[in-house]
Amino acid sequence: MSADRAVRLTLRYLVLTLLALIVLFPIYVTVVNSLLPGADITARPPKLFPSNPQWHAYADAWSDGHLGTYLKNSVIVTAFIMAGQLLFSILAGYAFAFLEFPFKRTLFVVFLATLMVPLEVTFVANLTTVTDLGLYDTYAGLAIPFLATGFGAFLMRQAFLQVPRDLHDAARLDGYGHLRFLSRVAVPLARPAVGALAVFSFLSAWSQYLWPLVVTKDDRLRTVQIGLKQLRNTNIDHVNVTFAGVVIAALPLVVLLLIFQKQLVRGLSAGAVKG
Amino acid sequence: MGRVAFESVTKRFGDVTAVDDLTLEIHDEELLVLLGPSGCGKTTALRMVAGLDDPTDGVIRIGDRVVNDVEAKDRDVAMVFQSYALYPHMTVRRNVEFPLRARDVPKEDRDSLVMEAARSLGIEDLLDRKPAALSGGQRQRVALARAIVRRPAAFLMDEPLSNLDAKLRVQTRAELVELQRRLAATVLYVTHDQTEAMTMGHRVAILNRGVLQQVDAPQAVYERPANLFVAQFVGTPPMNTIAGEVRTGGNDVVVHVPGGRVTLPAALGAAVRRKATTRDVVLGVRPEHLVLGASRPAGNGSAGEGMGTADGAGLPATVTVIESLGHERHVVCRLEDGTLVIVRQAGDEPVPSVGARVSIATDAEHLHLFEATSGSRIEP
Amino acid sequence: MTRRRREAYLGYALLLPALVVFGAFVFYPLGRNIYLGFFRNPPFPNLPKRYVGFDQYGEVLGSSDFWNSLKTTVLFALYTVPTGIALGLGLAVLAHQKLKGIAIYRTIFSSTVATSVAVASVIFGTLFNPQVGLLPSIGISPNPPILDNPTWALPAVALVTVWQSLGLTFILMSSGLQAIPDELLEAAAVDGATPWRRFRQVTLPLLTPTLFFAGVVGTIFAFQSFGQIDLLTQGGPLHKTNVLTYFIYSELRLHSNPGTAAVLATALFVITLALTLIQLRFLERRVHYVR
Numbered sequence: 015m016s017a018d019r020a021v022r023l024t025l026r027y028l029v030l031t032l033l034a035l036i037v038l039f040p041i042y043v044t045v046v047n048s049l050l051p052g053a054d055i056t057a058r059p060p061k062l063f064p065s066n067p068q069w070h071a072y073a074d075a076w077s078d079g080h081l082g083t084y085l086k087n088s089v090i091v092t093a094f095i096m097a098g099q100l101l102f103s104i105l106a107g108y109a110f111a112f113l114e115f116p117f118k119r120t121l122f123v124v125f126l127a128t129l130m131v132p133l134e135v136t137f138v139a140n141l142t143t144v145t146d147l148g149l150y151d152t153y154a155g156l157a158i159p160f161l162a163t164g165f166g167a168f169l170m171r172q173a174f175l176q177v178p179r180d181l182h183d184a185a186r187l188d189g190y191g192h193l194r195f196l197s198r199v200a201v202p203l204a205r206p207a208v209g210a211l212a213v214f215s216f217l218s219a220w221s222q223y224l225w226p227l228v229v230t231k232d233d234r235l236r237t238v239q240i241g242l243k244q245l246r247n248t249n250i251d252h253v254n255v256t257f258a259g260v261v262i263a264a265l266p267l268v269v270l271l272l273i274f275q276k277q278l279v280r281g282l283s284a285g286a287v288k289g
Numbered sequence: 290m291g292r293v294a295f296e297s298v299t300k301r302f303g304d305v306t307a308v309d310d311l312t313l314e315i316h317d318e319e320l321l322v323l324l325g326p327s328g329c330g331k332t333t334a335l336r337m338v339a340g341l342d343d344p345t346d347g348v349i350r351i352g353d354r355v356v357n358d359v360e361a362k363d364r365d366v367a368m369v370f371q372s373y374a375l376y377p378h379m380t381v382r383r384n385v386e387f388p389l390r391a392r393d394v395p396k397e398d399r400d401s402l403v404m405e406a407a408r409s410l411g412i413e414d415l416l417d418r419k420p421a422a423l424s425g426g427q428r429q430r431v432a433l434a435r436a437i438v439r440r441p442a443a444f445l446m447d448e449p450l451s452n453l454d455a456k457l458r459v460q461t462r463a464e465l466v467e468l469q470r471r472l473a474a475t476v477l478y479v480t481h482d483q484t485e486a487m488t489m490g491h492r493v494a495i496l497n498r499g500v501l502q503q504v505d506a507p508q509a510v511y512e513r514p515a516n517l518f519v520a521q522f523v524g525t526p527p528m529n530t531i532a533g534e535v536r537t538g539g540n541d542v543v544v545h546v547p548g549g550r551v552t553l554p555a556a557l558g559a560a561v562r563r564k565a566t567t568r569d570v571v572l573g574v575r576p577e578h579l580v581l582g583a584s585r586p587a588g589n590g591s592a593g594e595g596m597g598t599a600d601g602a603g604l605p606a607t608v609t610v611i612e613s614l615g616h617e618r619h620v621v622c623r624l625e626d627g628t629l630v631i632v633r634q635a636g637d638e639p640v641p642s643v644g645a646r647v648s649i650a651t652d653a654e655h656l657h658l659f660e661a662t663s664g665s666r667i668e669p
Numbered sequence: 670m671t672r673r674r675r676e677a678y679l680g681y682a683l684l685l686p687a688l689v690v691f692g693a694f695v696f697y698p699l700g701r702n703i704y705l706g707f708f709r710n711p712p713f714p715n716l717p718k719r720y721v722g723f724d725q726y727g728e729v730l731g732s733s734d735f736w737n738s739l740k741t742t743v744l745f746a747l748y749t750v751p752t753g754i755a756l757g758l759g760l761a762v763l764a765h766q767k768l769k770g771i772a773i774y775r776t777i778f779s780s781t782v783a784t785s786v787a788v789a790s791v792i793f794g795t796l797f798n799p800q801v802g803l804l805p806s807i808g809i810s811p812n813p814p815i816l817d818n819p820t821w822a823l824p825a826v827a828l829v830t831v832w833q834s835l836g837l838t839f840i841l842m843s844s845g846l847q848a849i850p851d852e853l854l855e856a857a858a859v860d861g862a863t864p865w866r867r868f869r870q871v872t873l874p875l876l877t878p879t880l881f882f883a884g885v886v887g888t889i890f891a892f893q894s895f896g897q898i899d900l901l902t903q904g905g906p907l908h909k910t911n912v913l914t915y916f917i918y919s920e921l922r923l924h925s926n927p928g929t930a931a932v933l934a935t936a937l938f939v940i941t942l943a944l945t946l947i948q949l950r951f952l953e954r955r956v957h958y959v960r
Contacts, residue, residue: 018358019358023768026763026766026768027768029763030763030764030768030771030774031774033760033763033778034774034777034778037760037777037778037780037781037832037835038777038780040789040792040793040796040832041780041784041792043792043796043803044792047795098690101686102686102687102690103687105683105684105686105687106683106684106687108683109679109680109683109684113676113677113679113680113683114673114676114677114680115676115677115680115681116677118680121684121688124688124691125687125691128691128695128696130938130941130942130945131695131696131698131699131938132889132893132941133893134893134895134913134914134917134934134937135698135699135702135934135935135937135938135941136694136695136698136699136702136934137698137934138698138701138702138705138917138921138927138930138931138934139697139698139699139701139702139705139931140694140698141921142701142927143693143694143697143698158690158694159690159694161686161687161690162686162687162688162690162691164691167687192679217782220785221785221786221787223785223786223787223895223896223899224895224896224914224918227899228918228921228922239785239786239787239788239896240787242787242788242791243787243791243899243900246791246794246795246900253795253801256791256795257792257795259791260788260791260792263785263787263788264783264784264785264788267783267784267785268780268783271782271783272783275776275779278782278840279840279843279844339855339859340858340859341855341858341859360858361855361858361859362858362859362860362861362862362863363861364859366859367859367860368855368856368859370852370855370856372852374850374852374853374855374856376853376856376857376870376871377853377875378874378875387857387860387862387870388860388861391857391860391861391862391863391866392861435860439861445859
């Protein structure tokens with residue numbers, strides 16, 4: 015390779031590496047600071063590498079900081095929401111893709127219209143509704159407004175439309191009713207979309223902030239996102255504990271996304287590339 | 290214009306060698322066809338000239354310039370892609386104009402050059418349309434117009450006719466040849482279709498698995514294939530191949546084949562004798578050089594040189610399938626050991642019946658002989 | 670019962686659960702918000718609210734607080750959406766090169782998708798903190814400190830938002846780039862175009878569907894941003910980060926004014942809807958779709 019080429023190549027890697035470091039920097043600082051003893055955190059110049067890692071910050075965050083409880087709550091609520099979203103979206107997507115009924119078009123528009131109405135607009139009234147139903151400060155209350163999603167129905171409908179018409183006809187001739195066709199043929203064939211929806215659903219449920227903030231008061235029901243706020247506010251003097259909490263809170267998401275990268279990308283591209 | 294040369298060019302992708310030590314020169318103003326089955330490395334070779342892939346080893350020249358380290362955009366070649374690669378968001382005019390804009394050619398010059406190219410290819414009326422609104426044939430012309438609009442040193446064409454329907458293909462073939470002559474362009478043309486290769490190229494270079502098999506004028510490749518691969522790849526229907534064993538006895542060199550013996554002409558026989566170790570050979574005869582005769586009872590089916598003459602005894606065979614194409618007929622016969630041999634007859638010759646026992650003969654000068662293991666041609 | 674009828678009933682049955690949820694938690698709230706807006710809330714709890722018709726609407730929507738909040742929200746969107754898209758696109762283009770080990774960079778650039786708004790806000794909030802943060806060590810010590818600084822608070826929150834959504838934008842832009850056939854860029858290279866020209870005249874036009882999607886969705890998200898405000902600045906300093914969502918929240922929870930909050934919520938809905946429709950209308954025309 016010529017020298018000119020080599021220089022250009024090195025430059026490219028340099029730029030890429032620089033940008034990567036910038037993007038990672040906040041995360042790096044978080045991890046490092048979670049391991050630094052209290053005094054080192056305010057040291058000037060700042061310590062960029064923990065020479066004497068203090069792991070106790072994590073234990074503190076977990077127990078005193080109740081992060082263990084918060085994580086549990088997030089898991090329960092997220093599971094609830096995911097189950098609802100997957101189930102209702104699959105059912106709705108199936109109806110839109112394979113069944114004929116009056117006002118189908120209009121109803122689909124209605125589903126899509128819900129994407130235009132965010133929680134930030136509806137939470138005012140939703141709070142009253144949920145309280146009246148006696149679901150304030152409950153897991154159900156945390157999950158119930160999100161059990162259905164227009165995006166999920168859109169995604170599943172899209173996926174089901176890809177199932178060849180012939181398959182559906184053949185199944186009907188073979189005596190498959192709708193529900194059996196749905197569970198035995200349609201869903202397995204649409205597995206990538208289901209995967210994408212699951213990832214997307216998990217992501218949005220896990221990251222929720224506003225709703226858990228307003229609909230729970232009891233510390234025992236706090237989800238991990240609000241828990242972080244609590245942790246930070248009670249640990250202003252122990253930044254390392256806060257940072258340890260951040261790492262713990264972020265870890266499940268990191269692990270899951272590493273495993274399910276493909277599904278995530280697919281879910282996102284569904285909207286973007288088709289336009 | 291200029292020449293293009295590969296000098297010991299090799300391209301490896303990991304463990305796979307796509308192009309193996311290729312040395313080939315495309316002369317100035319020549320249309321050279323790079324022919325071969327899919328996966329033989331021809332497109333890879335083309336892309337290396339374009340600068341879209343880099344050789345692992347070896348040197349590529351355009352004109353006299355070594356271009357290994359030259360970026361694609363500076364190589365002064367034009368490429369017509371198999372799928373045309375037209376910019377879908379630009380009109381035909383903008384598409385054709387693109388290479389000129391890339392070189393900052395001033396507007397007035399651009400306009401006249403675009404018109405000239407458009408007229409050359411008969412697409413003046415399409416200039417304001419977008420590619421999506423064009424037929425396959427029209428898109429292909431646009432791709433060509435874009436290529437010729439500046440006068441590059443060389444044209445690279447990657448199976449440009451493969452996406453056209455049969456009738457259009459025949460017509461466009463002739464137009465391409467005419468275009469090349471008119472522009473006196475140096476063209477490297479890649480295809481897997483041997484009809485295109487034979488009818489269009491000044492010379493044909495045949496590749497198989499990255500290795501150059503033969504490069505010569507089409508007729509030469511047809512009449513004197515350098516090895517079994519070339520012999521069977523070029524020519525429709527393909528050359529018949531019959532496995533045989535050499536026995537030298539007395540003055541003659543004889544090849545034993547299923548059902549009989551073939552005496553080799555002196556010069557060829559001498560060549561075989563020189564290759565002392567050769568025992569297993571493959572005889573090749575083109576279908577049009579075989580003659581069908583009534584079968585002769587018993588006998589060993591050889592008289593004089595060659596496979597016998599038409600009224601001498603030929604190889605015994607049974608007619609299995611007759612394919613009638615109107616102007617000619619392909620008679621598929623089975624030799625004693627099951628080898629299938631195709632005989633080409635003119636339409637007005639007498640038709641044999643299926644299942645009939647016949648004898649197949651040819652003249653000595655139409656015999657091709659190849660070594661069985663290496664496939665290479667044995668020549669006097 | 671005919672098969673047609675059965676199918677229709679089944680269809681409705683399958684949609685029913687979702688529709689119930691939508692009805693209760695999406696559409697009903699829209700109406701209820703409007704209704705709640707008719708009632709002014711007393712300064713003390715336990716006193717009944719008063720019906721005032723559209724007066725409260727007029728008051729709230731005419732107030733300087735509202736217009737300030739709207740302005741702040743728009744400003745916030747202007748800070749985050751174009752920047753986010755540009756950065757995501759830049760990274761995507763750089764990571765689209767065929768280099769050895771590029772996959773690692775791609776993973777790193779998409780990594781922020783694993784951070785939530787809360788995570789990002791807590792991290793940056795601490796980094797911005799004048800006592801324990803890192804800014805002073807690189808020489809940035811504004812007075813007042815960044816998150817209390819009327820000039821810099823909103824940009825700082827915008828920065829956090831851009832960083833947190835970078836992973837998502839990167840993935841989106843990358844998908845868009847993947848959709849452009851390599852052959853087109855190869856053809857452009859052979860035609861003599863420089864990398865910059867290839868980008869501007871081939872890549873960018875064909876990327877417009879993705880850019881468009883990112884723009885519309887990004888704006889919607891920007892208008893819905895809440896977590897970072899709550900964690901970093903709580904609407905201050907001097908209401909400089911009081912975006913609409915936070916305004917709604919603070920009226921509801923901190924000032925016990927459901928009436929005002931409802932009016933603002935309805936306003937937020939109308940504005941977001943209008944913006945989306947405008948974008949769909951005017952921008953989609955300029956989008957080139959690859960066939």
